[in-house]
Amino acid sequence: MTCTLENHRAELASLLKPVFDSLGTQWLPVTSEQLCDRITSEDTFAVLPIPAFTNSQMDGYAVRSADLLSAAPDAPVSLPLGFTAAAGDPQLELQPGTASPVMTGAMIPAGADTVIPVEESATGTFPELVRCGHGTPSGQAAFTAPSPEGRFIRPAGVDLAAGALVAPAGTRLAPAMIAALASSGLTEIPVRRALKVALCTTGDELSNGQLAEGQIPDANSPMLAALLRRHQVEVRTIQLPDDPQGFVAAIDELQAEVDLIVTVGGISAGAYEVVRQALSPLGGNFHHVAIQPGGPQGYAQLGDATVLCFPGNPVSALLSAELFLVPLLREFNGLPEPRPGHYPLAAEASSPEHKHQVRRALIRDGQVTILDPGSHLVHDLARADALVHIPVGVTQLVAGQSIETWSMNV
Incomplete structure (x- = not known):
């Protein structure tokens, strides 16, 4: 038949x-090398907000915007330095009327509501900095302009709130989605087995x-x-x-x-x-x-x-x-379907009238060359970079005609 x-x-x-x-469902660590391109079997929700805490977008100074309202080029405001907040440090508390040096990604000190990039300070560079537990801060930083509330501050959850849906069931886990899952505090992901x-x-x-x-x-x-x-x-x-x-x-x-x-x-x-x-x-x-x-x-x-x-x-x-x-x-x-290409045929080809012929082909110099149909030609199979489908009823293809191709061996 x-x-x-x-x-x-x-x-x-x-x-x-x-x-x-x-x-069924298989739980894989978010670090598993098997996770990429797998499909989530359940809705997954954020454990942590993204970002997980309010942090600095720039290397600069965390201050209270109210302390710089009068700052001007001809009347700079100088503030004593507090402890430095580096990425990974616990949250500091900013004393009123002081400036805490803060690095990109570090927690915004409690009480600060704006960040001035270091290059916008009067000197344009940091003086000697002191982190909490490593001595006593000294020196000052001068500023020549006010800085509005929220400037260069990334609020916790601005990207995604804790408890929000990260990936619905049926999501293919591309690399960026894996990053979102990890950032939201998930350590294991439910995927289809x-x-x-x-x-x-x-x-x-x-x-x-x-x-x-x-x-x-x-x-x-x-x-x-x-x-x-x-x-x-x-x-x-x-x-x-x-x-x-x-x-x-x-x-x-x-x-x-x-x-x-x-x-x-x-x-x-x-x-x-x-x-x-x-x-x-x-x-x-x-x-x-x-x-x-x-x-x-x-x-x-x-x-x-x-x-x-x-x-x-x-x-x-x-x-x-x-x-x-x-x-x-x-x-x-949930993997993407291959996209066909269209190329002119380099040479004529024939096909049995009553069969759908699937031919390997080479694409060179903007043309497609159809290879021999033999089912034993393994090396020809390996060097082919496209498939050509010749439908039932088509017996002859002529050189120069446009033909649809599908990528293979990629």
Whole structure:
């Protein structure tokens, strides 16, 4: 049975929706390297205001504005120096008629209501400064103009009040949002638990070590694991035997450990297609999708296990994941959709009339060159920087025509 690209996408979206919906909450430290791009599972509220306390916007002098009302260039007002307030120091108390040197980010001394930048003082520089507990302040600072209340003061909570909503449920945690969460005093963040996937390659011809005659390296495991991890997935890779009974036994063991099983290989029309042979009697659905490459596709629901089945050639495997699984992961994780580009075609290309062809391409000098469609050309896959979709019914593309491209390998 053959189905369209769109129909197969819809089938997998329906299959995976309950899987995504079943994922609970995981609490991660705000410092966790796993936090970036995760999705909040609950509304998160500020523990602290932002800023956490009223502080100075400038290096300067904290004073009472009333003490400088008469200051003028020809009649400067000199105030005795108090203790210096540095960032991280406890709050000081400003004595009336004095000036406390204050550094950017330091707490505004109690009683002060304005800050004069040091360069606006009569001398333009600080004299010798004394912090609380390190001696007795001496000297004076002179000012030649009044300073209104609130000048260069950042009030506590001016950005966000304590108890206010920082990030509603469903927020993707970009770096700036992580900074806001940390600044609001949150130490742990509720996020959707990461999808756990068992990535199962099949094929006695595959090896992860020394190659015997007739064997090839397993490129699918590291390739697809890297792709899935880019989309907030916890992946474990397993090589399953080319034996239907052993395959089913292994799948049964995995059901309680992961949310999704992705198999690679063993679903074509050959004589030794272990995935199809094992899962078809258990209700697995295997059909041909009208795409090239990656036509053979399958899926199954086995008790607690949802299984997606991709073909085994590396190009077909990667494009299957890009076409059918990655868009669902992007939607689930609130990641932005890729934006298409448009370029003139460097040379003509042809496509099968009844298949949606997905071709790798190179973008060079403002033109797009479509590469060979072969599903075994792994290096061509690696050097491509774009995908080109050629819909069903389009058999010929001519040089110079504008064509839509989608970035890949970025």
